[in-house]
Amino acid sequence: MNRTFIGPVERNNKRACRVVPITAMTDDKDLVDLEGSLFDLLMQDSSIDLLEKTAFMQKSVFYGLPDLNTGYDSPLISHFDANAFSQVIERCELLGVRIIGVEVFSNRIELLDVEISPEDGYEWVRRLVHLYRNNADVSFSATYDVPNDALNSSTEHG
Numbered sequence: 001m002n003r004t005f006i007g008p009v010e011r012n013n014k015r016a017c018r019v020v021p022i023t024a025m026t027d028d029k030d031l032v033d034l035e036g037s038l039f040d041l042l043m044q045d046s047s048i049d050l051l052e053k054t055a056f057m058q059k060s061v062f063y064g065l066p067d068l069n070t071g072y073d074s075p076l077i078s079h080f081d082a083n084a085f086s087q088v089i090e091r092c093e094l095l096g097v098r099i100i101g102v103e104v105f106s107n108r109i110e111l112l113d114v115e116i117s118p119e120d121g122y123e124w125v126r127r128l129v130h131l132y133r134n135n136a137d138v139s140f141s142a143t144y145d146v147p148n149d150a151l152n153s154s155t156e157h158g
Helices: 028-060 082-095 123-132 148-152
Strands: 003-011 014-022 098-106 111-116 138-145
Touching: 028 148, 082 098, 082 123, 082 138, 098 123, 111 123, 123 138
Parallel strands: none
Antiparallel strands: 003 014, 098 111, 098 138
């Protein structure tokens, strides 16, 4: 039986996930116990990490920008208009926060576009915002990779 586990790892001061094959199981009960234990550890680490990185983004990147998320999405996910999201891009670039992917929504909360980082840097995000900049009825949300060194030297605003 071949199964995998996705677990947290830290490399170059960045947290990531690593896929590890689980092959030394004797039966399904052992597998369930191991997966459950590993999942609990992953979730404990991930939830602390997520809260820390969310707080960093709120204090160091999103400060002073109007969040268009009025409750239709998770409170941990901020949505911005094109102008505010352009500022988010600038702040991310300054702080070394990588933008992994962007979702574009209509004001009716319909998903219009999703783009995953096809290249390093921020130009791809700027091009995406440029496509929608004349449409006032859209919002942008994103997934970010916050390096640990940014967390350790965070600048708070407000």
